[in-house]
Amino acid sequence: MDNCIFCKITRGEIPCYKIHENDKYLAFLDLAHFTEGHTLVIPKKHHTFVWDVDNIGEYYSFAQEIVDHYRNKLGYKYVDSATFGRDVPHSHIHLVPHNGEGSDWESALVSIGDLQKDRDRWLSKEECEETQEKFTLL
Numbered sequence: 483m484d485n486c487i488f489c490k491i492t493r494g495e496i497p498c499y500k501i502h503e504n505d506k507y508l509a510f511l512d513l514a515h516f517t518e519g520h521t522l523v524i525p526k527k528h529h530t531f532v533w534d535v536d537n538i539g540e541y542y543s544f545a546q547e548i549v550d551h552y553r554n555k556l557g558y559k560y561v562d563s564a565t566f567g568r569d570v571p572h573s574h575i576h577l578v579p580h581n582g583e584g585s586d587w588e589s590a591l592v593s594i595g596d597l598q599k600d601r602d603r604w605l606s607k608e609e610c611e612e613t614q615e616k617f618t619l620l
């Protein structure tokens with residue numbers, strides 16, 4: 483993917499603030515951060531969605547190493563995680579560390595709200611039930 487911004491970061495063509503890396507995955511700071519330490523975790527191989535990544539468990543284990551670090555070493559009470567898949571078309575997991583209080587927490591809530599605004603709509607109860615019926619595996 484020649485024009486993918488995250489592929490360019492992986493190739494070193496665009497700088498980033500790396501947090502963690504191995505041969506398959508890379509974690510770096512999201513400059514449009516929700517909270518201090520807001521991190522993006524990406525596979526080095528291009529996949530559009532998180533759900534397309536080969537060996538997704540390995541991918542999340544890599545993310546977990548970072549979460550463990552934030553919680554156990556840095557003392558964060560929470561590390562919110564999210565995947566939206568509608569902004570940059572290269573798989574990425576958002577990790578948003580916070581302690582559930584103060585301006586960081588409030589700004590995280592506002593930012594997540596802003597990100598979702600106009601992208602999602604609430605389904606009615608009927609639509610939820612129809613969707614559940616259509617998609618359930620039970």
Ligand SMILES: [Zn+2]
Pocket residue numbers: 483486487488489490527528529571572
């Ligand atoms: Zn890419």
